[in-house]
Amino acid sequence: MKIMKSKAKPIKLAAGIPVQSVVPLHSRRLNFDGNWDYAPAPEESKNYVIAPRHELFIGGKFVKPHSDTYFPSINPATEETLTEIASADEADVDKAVKAARNAYEKDWSKMPGRERGKYLYRIARIIQEKARELAALETMDGGKPIKESRDVDLPLVAAHFFYHAGWADKLKYAFPGRNPQSLGVAGQIIPWNFPLLMAAWKIAPALACGNTVVLKPAETTSITAMRLAQIFQEAGLPDGVVNIITGAGETGAVLVNHPGVDKIAFTGSTEVGKRIAQALAGTHKKLTLELGGKAANILFEDAAIDQAIEGVISGIYFNQGHVCCAGSRLFVQEGIYSTVIRKLRDRIRTLRVGNPLDKNTDIGAINSKPQLEKIRMLVQSGVDEGAELTQSQCALPAKGYWFPPTFLTGVTMANRVAQEEIFGPVLSVMTFRTPEEAFERANNTPYGLSAGVWTDKGSKIFKMANKLRAGVIWANTYNKFDPTSPFGGFKESGFGREGGMQGLAGYCRIT
Amino acid sequence: MKSAALQKPAVSFGQFRAPAVDAVMAEERAASFAKRSIKTSAKLAGLKMAVSMMDLTTLEGKDTPGKVAYLCRKAFQPAEPKYGVPPCAAVCVYPNMVKYARKFLGADSVVHVASVATGFPSGQFPLRTKLEEVRRATGDGADEIDMVIDRGAFLAGDHTRVFDEIAATKEACGPAHLKVILETGELVTYDNVRLASEIAMQAGADFIKTSTGKITPAATMPVTLVMLEAIRDYFFATGVRVGMKPAGGIRTAKQALAWLVMVKETLGDDWLTPDLFRFGASTLVNDVLMQIAKSMDGNYQAADYFSMP
Numbered sequence: 001m002k003i004m005k006s007k008a009k010p011i012k013l014a015a016g017i018p019v020q021s022v023v024p025l026h027s028r029r030l031n032f033d034g035n036w037d038y039a040p041a042p043e044e045s046k047n048y049v050i051a052p053r054h055e056l057f058i059g060g061k062f063v064k065p066h067s068d069t070y071f072p073s074i075n076p077a078t079e080e081t082l083t084e085i086a087s088a089d090e091a092d093v094d095k096a097v098k099a100a101r102n103a104y105e106k107d108w109s110k111m112p113g114r115e116r117g118k119y120l121y122r123i124a125r126i127i128q129e130k131a132r133e134l135a136a137l138e139t140m141d142g143g144k145p146i147k148e149s150r151d152v153d154l155p156l157v158a159a160h161f162f163y164h165a166g167w168a169d170k171l172k173y174a175f176p177g178r179n180p181q182s183l184g185v186a187g188q189i190i191p192w193n194f195p196l197l198m199a200a201w202k203i204a205p206a207l208a209c210g211n212t213v214v215l216k217p218a219e220t221t222s223i224t225a226m227r228l229a230q231i232f233q234e235a236g237l238p239d240g241v242v243n244i245i246t247g248a249g250e251t252g253a254v255l256v257n258h259p260g261v262d263k264i265a266f267t268g269s270t271e272v273g274k275r276i277a278q279a280l281a282g283t284h285k286k287l288t289l290e291l292g293g294k295a296a297n298i299l300f301e302d303a304a305i306d307q308a309i310e311g312v313i314s315g316i317y318f319n320q321g322h323v324c325c326a327g328s329r330l331f332v333q334e335g336i337y338s339t340v341i342r343k344l345r346d347r348i349r350t351l352r353v354g355n356p357l358d359k360n361t362d363i364g365a366i367n368s369k370p371q372l373e374k375i376r377m378l379v380q381s382g383v384d385e386g387a388e389l390t391q392s393q394c395a396l397p398a399k400g401y402w403f404p405p406t407f408l409t410g411v412t413m414a415n416r417v418a419q420e421e422i423f424g425p426v427l428s429v430m431t432f433r434t435p436e437e438a439f440e441r442a443n444n445t446p447y448g449l450s451a452g453v454w455t456d457k458g459s460k461i462f463k464m465a466n467k468l469r470a471g472v473i474w475a476n477t478y479n480k481f482d483p484t485s486p487f488g489g490f491k492e493s494g495f496g497r498e499g500g501m502q503g504l505a506g507y508c509r510i511t
Numbered sequence: 512m513k514s515a516a517l518q519k520p521a522v523s524f525g526q527f528r529a530p531a532v533d534a535v536m537a538e539e540r541a542a543s544f545a546k547r548s549i550k551t552s553a554k555l556a557g558l559k560m561a562v563s564m565m566d567l568t569t570l571e572g573k574d575t576p577g578k579v580a581y582l583c584r585k586a587f588q589p590a591e592p593k594y595g596v597p598p599c600a601a602v603c604v605y606p607n608m609v610k611y612a613r614k615f616l617g618a619d620s621v622v623h624v625a626s627v628a629t630g631f632p633s634g635q636f637p638l639r640t641k642l643e644e645v646r647r648a649t650g651d652g653a654d655e656i657d658m659v660i661d662r663g664a665f666l667a668g669d670h671t672r673v674f675d676e677i678a679a680t681k682e683a684c685g686p687a688h689l690k691v692i693l694e695t696g697e698l699v700t701y702d703n704v705r706l707a708s709e710i711a712m713q714a715g716a717d718f719i720k721t722s723t724g725k726i727t728p729a730a731t732m733p734v735t736l737v738m739l740e741a742i743r744d745y746f747f748a749t750g751v752r753v754g755m756k757p758a759g760g761i762r763t764a765k766q767a768l769a770w771l772v773m774v775k776e777t778l779g780d781d782w783l784t785p786d787l788f789r790f791g792a793s794t795l796v797n798d799v800l801m802q803i804a805k806s807m808d809g810n811y812q813a814a815d816y817f818s819m820p
Contacts, residue, residue, distance in 0.1 A: 477535060
């Protein structure tokens, strides 16, 4: 019995490579440009309808802005206008604060904790049910990859409501022997990098602790906040408990200065955070600030290097680097420097930049044109100051705002790219020799939001964690978030904590 | 009474070194490859590529020349010609079946004959008989030898012995390609897997392979990733491209695509060839064929439409 010889040959997609031949040193490189490429796998945007106009959400109803003015909200990946957003002025803010005050006095402050908890559970469940739609909207509005909005943002949004729902009737256990009471009306101003997640971080603890809310989303990313308002309606949340006013920075300033507000919670730039702190000095208003960062990721010679590279990559390129705790400074121990650079160079070539709705996209669009210009300007300053630029040579779409994954080597501590928050997919690489030098250099910044330590040695992790002046320190991982874990900064990265038991304190008067 | 291990002359601990592996991040990274969405043309091309990389395997006590003949036919022509599916890379059999496989496939067939050897699956046999087995298998016409490492020696810390056995087996192989099975399910930790990969490559492995298929867990994505990373570092250190063969536990087309994505994004497209990447599997092929038929015809066919190996 003999089988006829087949004429078919095994397909070889890469050129036939002689096995066990030795590739000379200078041509040892990985090939990422083969024939087998992933076909487009987009989440269809046409499945999701966005209303042509979004009004303000005040007193449980969608209402026209007093000035009758609207501004466009665009998709940063296509530069197409998605919708028009209402611009709230002083009269609107006043109306929203009064609605919140009314709801606070009439309903929310009188409601037992277990009843408040029921609303939060209900909101969390509705968010889970609508997660796919919300993720797509978040991606269209903000430019972040659908992979991240689907797998990171939305699960965390629901988790924050679930977690705080559990606290609503257990607040006295968070502060044993003391009496936590609600504050009143909380004014909350959130950034554009995680629109829905930041809304959840702010709204869930405020409501759990018995406060009512006036929320101001960022100008470029208001769509999902307004969708959240519909969810509040669907959940039957009493009118006025959450009010959402959209607009630019001026709207936020009016909210900050409104005398009817008892608490301001702000997440955003250090510059604006300082102005808010000045404005609130001497008032009765309680304040928490979560501001910028310039986090150090510290990579020791004994680390699991391949895994550390993954952490460095996700640390800086997650959400296009629009992350306040992004690991934007990498400190590498000198002995492994060349290996780390080679691995980073290879790794950024496999990051897929493009249509954020494509399920295979790793890096989406930069959130806005001004942000793209800021990133370009700072990277250019790095090059002008003598740093060497390494960029992925990926093709970028013709329309939209894009910046390829980038890292800079030969950076010194005095360079702007080592000092200032770039808030983009740009990593500044520096070296160190000893653990002491590592934490001294890491701490040599006005910021102190987060840090990462990569080592196989447990004792070194504890030593570094004790020395690093940062609110969150990750060891052998990065960018891990959980509602049970408090998040917040040291130094100019802000004060107050969000999440965990500690986060409740920001929304309570503890007597 | 002194134990045997203590009576032995001290082995040179620390002669072989490998970088640490962090389990949490390795598992997280491995899981990320399965999230790639491989659709339409990429799916079809990937699935056909997967078939061309399969070592169609039968490793049972009840194997007969008749069963091996079925396997050879299946490897030669996995599906109806209209689907344009390439032949599999090899058939993988026990040493006693090598001569039949060779006979059925012919002298220099595109489908290779691979034989497990060196006291498969346990490896708990004297080196002399292991090498004799290798020589017999290659003498009967095996193109490729899938050896097992001595896990007992590895776990006892006798890395030199593991190395020496692989080197001796490589020599006994002659021109036949050597795949070294680490049996990662018995090494348990990723650090062990990484170190064993290093030892095997230094001793001359043409391929490193996860498992015999007789132990659970067999090929997992994180274990394969750790081995691919070892191959990558070895390539940059020596210029030699070592191949990778996950075996056991890969049963679906979806898994196969995830593995290909992992190879592509870890080692690059140069490794996407049967010369450097293989799947060791017995049941995977028909699931892949079913998906190929679905991609081309637009609907699923019943299992009865696909020939049994």
